[in-house]
Amino acid sequence: MTSSRTRTDDPTAPAIATVTVTVDRSPVVTADGLADVVTGRPADATTPFHLCSAAKALTAVGVLRLARDGLLDLDADVRSVVDVEVAAGLPGPTLRQLLSHHGGVVDAPGSFEPSPRRAPSTSDVVAGRTRHHDGPVRVTTPPGEAFAYSDAGFCLVERAVEVVTGEAFADAMHWTVVEPLGLTATTFWSGERTASAGRTATLTRVAASASAGHHADGRRVEGTRVHYAGPAASGLWSTPDDVAVLLADLLRAWRGDDGATLLDPASAAQMLDDRDGTGVGLGVFVGGEAGARRVMTQGWGVGFQAKALADLSAGRAGAVLLAQDPGVPQEESVVGRTVRDLVLGAAASAGR
Numbered sequence: 020m021t022s023s024r025t026r027t028d029d030p031t032a033p034a035i036a037t038v039t040v041t042v043d044r045s046p047v048v049t050a051d052g053l054a055d056v057v058t059g060r061p062a063d064a065t066t067p068f069h070l071c072s073a074a075k076a077l078t079a080v081g082v083l084r085l086a087r088d089g090l091l092d093l094d095a096d097v098r099s100v101v102d103v104e105v106a107a108g109l110p111g112p113t114l115r116q117l118l119s120h121h122g123g124v125v126d127a128p129g130s131f132e133p134s135p136r137r138a139p140s141t142s143d144v145v146a147g148r149t150r151h152h153d154g155p156v157r158v159t160t161p162p163g164e165a166f167a168y169s170d171a172g173f174c175l176v177e178r179a180v181e182v183v184t185g186e187a188f189a190d191a192m193h194w195t196v197v198e199p200l201g202l203t204a205t206t207f208w209s210g211e212r213t214a215s216a217g218r219t220a221t222l223t224r225v226a227a228s229a230s231a232g233h234h235a236d237g238r239r240v241e242g243t244r245v246h247y248a249g250p251a252a253s254g255l256w257s258t259p260d261d262v263a264v265l266l267a268d269l270l271r272a273w274r275g276d277d278g279a280t281l282l283d284p285a286s287a288a289q290m291l292d293d294r295d296g297t298g299v300g301l302g303v304f305v306g307g308e309a310g311a312r313r314v315m316t317q318g319w320g321v322g323f324q325a326k327a328l329a330d331l332s333a334g335r336a337g338a339v340l341l342a343q344d345p346g347v348p349q350e351e352s353v354v355g356r357t358v359r360d361l362v363l364g365a366a367a368s369a370g371r
Contacts, residue, residue: 033233033343034062035353036259038327039361040270042334046263054230054342057239064260067204067229068340069244070325071318074207074255075173079118079302080269081195082176083286086114090183093289097122101178103145105158112162114179115289117172118301123162124172127153131170131253133245133321137210141177141188144248151248166297170252177251188251190215197221199280200264204228205257207250225256232322235346240322253320262327262338270329270336273314307332317349324354328362337361 034052054062085091096111097103105111105123112122130152139149147155156171177188184191189207194217197205204224206214214222232240247253257265272279272287282290291300291314298306300314307313307330317326322342326349329336339354339361349355 031056031059033237033341034066034068034230035342035357036062036064036066036068036340037357037361038259038263038266038338038340040263040267040336042270042274042276046267048259048263050259052342054228055239055243056233056237057231062230062342065204065228065258067225067256067258068325068342069229069232069318069320069323070255070257070262070340071247071320071323072170072253073316073318073325073327074251074253075118075302076316076327077192077196077255077265077302078173078176078251079290079300080281081192082114082118082180083282083290083301084195085180085183085191087283087286091179093118097175097179100182101145101175103158103175104155106160109158109161112158112172112175114176115301116162117169117176119295119297119299120166120168120172121163121295121297121299122169122172122175123158123160123164123167124156124169124175125159125167126169126171129153131247131249133247134210135242135245138246138248138250138254141174141181141249141251144171145174145178149248163295166295166299170247170249173252174249177249180251186215189254190218193218193221196281200268202257202261202264205255205261205265207254208246208256209248209250209254210246229256230323230342232320233343234322235344237343245321247320253318255318259338259340262340266327266329266336266338270331270334273329274331274334317354319344319348324349324352326354326358328358330362333362335362 036050039047093115098111116122272282312331314329327338345352
C-alpha cells in the first residue's frame, strides 16, 4: 500500500485524507493536516476519523453476512426479532426495507442530536426512553412504498443484530466484518470505554488516536468530538489505511471479481439491488450515467465529513475523510470535489 502526504496551502488546517483504489493495483492513501489543531498532533494514514452516516454501508455488509449464515432473514417481518410499534393495518417492515430506507419509519423531529459524551443505548432509543428520539421508534407509513431516510430505521436493524447474536452491535460487527478483513483501527464507537475481550484492543486504539472534530471556522469541537445514538446509523470510526482495505474488498465484490472476503456474489448483488427504482441499495446509494455503475456512501456530522464513491465499470473507487465540518454538503465541499476527481477524473468533476 502506497502512503504519502498530500499538499495543501495550510498544513496546520484540520486533517484531510484520501483513498484511491483501482482494480489490480495497490491502494494509494494520503493524509495531511492536523488531527487536533489545539495540540498540533498531525494526522496520518493510521488516524481514525468519524465516518458518520457512512456507517450504514458497513452495517449492511454485516447484516448480509449474518443473513448468509442463517442468523437473519432479510425478508421476514422484523417483529419476529424486535418489538416495534406498527400503525394499525400495516405490516411490519423487513430488514431489506429498513436497510434501503423503505421501512415506513420516519425520524421524529429533532432526533439524533449529538452527545458530548457516551451516547445512550439503542434499546433505550427504540423504546423512547431518551431525548434522542421523541417517543418510541414507530412504523407509521406502509413499508416498501416510499423512500424516507431514517436513522431510526437503522436502530431497528441494530437491535435485530443484537438479538440474534446475543452481543452488543459493535462487538457483533467486530467479528462479522472487522476481523475477517484484518482491520486494525475500525469500530462502531458510541463513546464507551470498554468492550468485549475481542474488541478491547481495537477500541483502545481508536479512542487513544482518533482525530478531534473541527468546526467550519477551524476551531476544535468542544470536548474534542461528539457521538450519536444508534451506531449502526452513524457511529463508524476508521482510518484511511483501513478504509483502503475495506473499499478494495467491496469493489471486488460489487464488480463480481474473484478474491472478495466480505461478500459473496449473491450478497453483493443484493446490496446493490435498486428494486424500488429510487437509487437506493442496502446501506448505499446506487446509480450512474451512460451505462456506468456507481455506488456511493457518505456521512456528515459535528466536526467531520466523509464520502466514498465507486465506479464499478471503471474498476475504481475513492474516499475522502475530513476532520472538519466544512459547513456545506458534500456536493459543494472539498470532500465531494476531491472524491469526484479521484474516481471520475478532473474533467468529469469540472463538468458536474
